[in-house]
Amino acid sequence: MTDERLQTFLHSFDKELPEYLRKLEKYAKETDVPIIRPQMQNLLRFLITWKKPLRILEVGTAIGFSALFMSEYAPKDCHITTIEKYEKRIPLAKENFSKAEKADIITLLEGDAADILSSLSPDEGFDLIFMDAAKGQYIHFLENIIRLLSPNGIIVSDNILQEGELLESKYAITRRNRTIHNRMREYIYALTHDDRLETIILPIADGITLSVRK
Template identity: 60%
Template sequence: MIVDERMISYLHSLERKNSEILEKIEEEALASYVPIIRKEMQSFLKVLLLIKKPVRILEVGTAVGFSAILMSEYMPENGHITTIEKYEKRIPIARENFRRAGKENCITLMEGDALELMKELSGPYDLIFMDAAKGQYINYMPEAIRLLSEEGVLVSDNVLQDGDIIESRFAVERRNRTIHSRMREYLYELKHDERLETAIIPLGDGVAVSRKL
């Protein structure tokens, strides 16, 4: 837990409901133990999209399509989202959710390995939302920077690993040590790459927001 649980509960109590289809998809996802972006991250994305007004969005990690649909509701009317998912069992669920939400025309789902597919894309994208395998963020980073437009924004979710990121690698469970070290490397690179200006915010499970200079 990064932020006090009572504070999170209070902030959640202030939230307005999402659209009916998003509320239904969130309910189904939670019942199936499918991770989706947290309430505070949902609010953050909504405001960021309304400020940035990105026309072209790339999402790395579709899951069941919840965040893509949420972003589609807050992007400009002429906006388009390209989203990438590798996990075969979730792909048909995401496609069905896009159909249910009436978003098939503004969301394109690409199936397969994110890094390989990113290499095939030409961009530029006004906003890239990174919410895939955390141990792969460092590998996605060069392609993400290449694909960003000038002044484009990279949003990386779940970067603080429930607070474990500040621990020594030896204090982290052995099975999580590779992800732990790769995420620390990723955050260092985000903060020190001269092409980016990055803020790391203890919101949800941690979010890094980077602007391409």
């Protein structure tokens, strides 16, 4: 069975998105804003339905699609905090939260996650942390992410295989991508070898890791 056939088959079981998210997904595609793909949508929907997180942290808002998506399946009293640094996307995300009447349950923190993560307090801890920002920076965020994770909390990291590039020898990739390549391998190693976490690597979509706090 080819991978394409398998994907088409699996895709045929995808659930319909609510109308406003379908429109937002279409807008993102038309304007080249990268947002979570159906496989990540399915995984997040499953995890959120199962774990019923009351506090979610997202690193990488873009225009708010995934934050809104998560809010659809989260418990009513769940609060989502999401971080974005790109000035052009911030007003669009805010507008999308308001239009969906979710501005009171989704807080957008504006700025670089490197600064914001270290300023957040772990008092309550986040039950689910979704990493979807610049891939080369994940390794630098990791200590803060673990610090902010509640006991039994889960870290979901997207795009860890970088379109398959991560499997290549570092000599086969361009110098520009070599740093990201090294850092992402370092990140996966850190996740899988940290005594505080149990991590599984899922070879779906562009590679996803799930890490649970022990």
